[in-house]
Amino acid sequence: MRILSGAAAAKQVGKIAARGSRYEEVEPVVRRIIADVRKQGDRALRKYAERWDGLPPRESVRVSEREIQAAWKAFPSELKTSLRTAAANIRRFCEWQKPVEWTCTRQGITVGQIARPLDSVGCYVPGGRYPLVSTLLMTVIPAQVAGVQHIRVISPQPRAEILAAAGMLGVREVYRVGGAQAIAAVAYGTQSIPRVDKVVGPGNLYVTAAKKLIAFDCAIDFLAGPTEVVIVSDTGTPEFIAADLVAQAEHDPDAISLFVTTSTRLGQAVAAEIEQQLAELPRTNLARRSLARNGAVLVAKNLADAAGFVNRFAPEHLSLPGGADGLLDRIESAGSIFLGDWSAQSFGDYASGTNHVLPTGGVARTRGGLSVSDFVKCISVQEVSRAGVRRLAPVVAEFARAEGLAAHARSVEVRK
DSSP states (O other): OEEEEHHHHHHHHHHHHTOOOOHHHHHHHHHHHHHHHHHHTHHHHHHHHHHHSOOOTTSOSEEOHHHHHHHHHTSOHHHHHHHHHHHHHHHHHHHHHSOOOEEEEETTEEEEEEEEEOSEEEEEOOOSSSOOHHHHHHHHHHHHHHTOSEEEEEOSSOOHHHHHHHHHHTOOEEEOOOHHHHHHHHHHOOSSSOOOSEEEOOOOHHHHHHHHHHTTTSEESOOOOSOEEEEEOSSOOHHHHHHHHHHHHTTOTTOEEEEEESOHHHHHHHHHHHHHHHHHSSSOHHHHHHHHHHEEEEEOSSHHHHHHHHHHHOOSEEEEOTTOTTOGGGOOOOSEEEESTTOOHHHHHHTSSSOOOOOOTTGGGTOOSOOGGGGEEEEEEEEEOHHHHHHHHHHHHHHHHHTTOHHHHHHHHTTO
């Protein structure tokens, strides 16, 4: 793993902080897929699902409830316990997240906020290299806590683990499709899959490009690219730091794994520890490629410079282990933050309760991760009494006439 300081570190920081998307590369293909599914419905959906998702020609797109329940019943008891524990922690955190309804009355004017759930959502659960059971929990449970009535899970070739988790949560609609064709199906609806109000969840480049293209017709959470981690410390434990960097690197060859420190000695120790862990772990080729391409130890002049880099980069995951005292107060942009030596990012990935569907590519400069708020509408409510009319009508009338809207002015004046 490269150790960079001074001008070399500054150059690398600029290169990484300016990371761009590759959506444009696949947009022409994705645009055709979306148009095809939108026009031909199930016919196009099945064509692509059979070609890319491994859907057998005569198999239903929708997984039967019997199959979902059978997967849960057959699930090993020790894994059931882990699923239940993780789900309970995520649900509890989501309950704490729920938007608050409130009202306030002052001088004859009552204003307030009510929260209402979306009617339907599509939760995308990637197939890919491994069955991401945790992603099903992270997308479905916030929707359930928000009160969404129709939750539709879309996943290419959903394995027994995915179906078992759906069964545990009481999900009744699971569809064996993925990619851009699945996003198009839930965004516009087909004969087999009803349309939804919003699509959430991470996916590959084609899924992300599809979400971008349908965003004017169907709401989305955000565009999520390859995973990212930044760790900032000057006295942390090399073994722990290296383990977190390698863990995120094994997700994707384009994953970004950065360690920022003021200590060259610690940076060297972390780099050496990474090599040792890669040698000891099975199947590390992906992580090794990722770290070679997008991994680095950046030696900063001081923690203030380190914090400045973090806020410009706005990482998906940010770890602040030992030796970063006071740094949290300087952080303005990150998807999820892990404090202290013992807070491995994997706890957030699976079971601490926080959500692992997080913004990447600098999106954390403007929003946090997926939450209950993504599944509700906060609606403003107001009531003006006769006394309130007398106080506020002159103000509104002045504004309305200044804007040339005489009927607006009259609508309040007739009530005086």
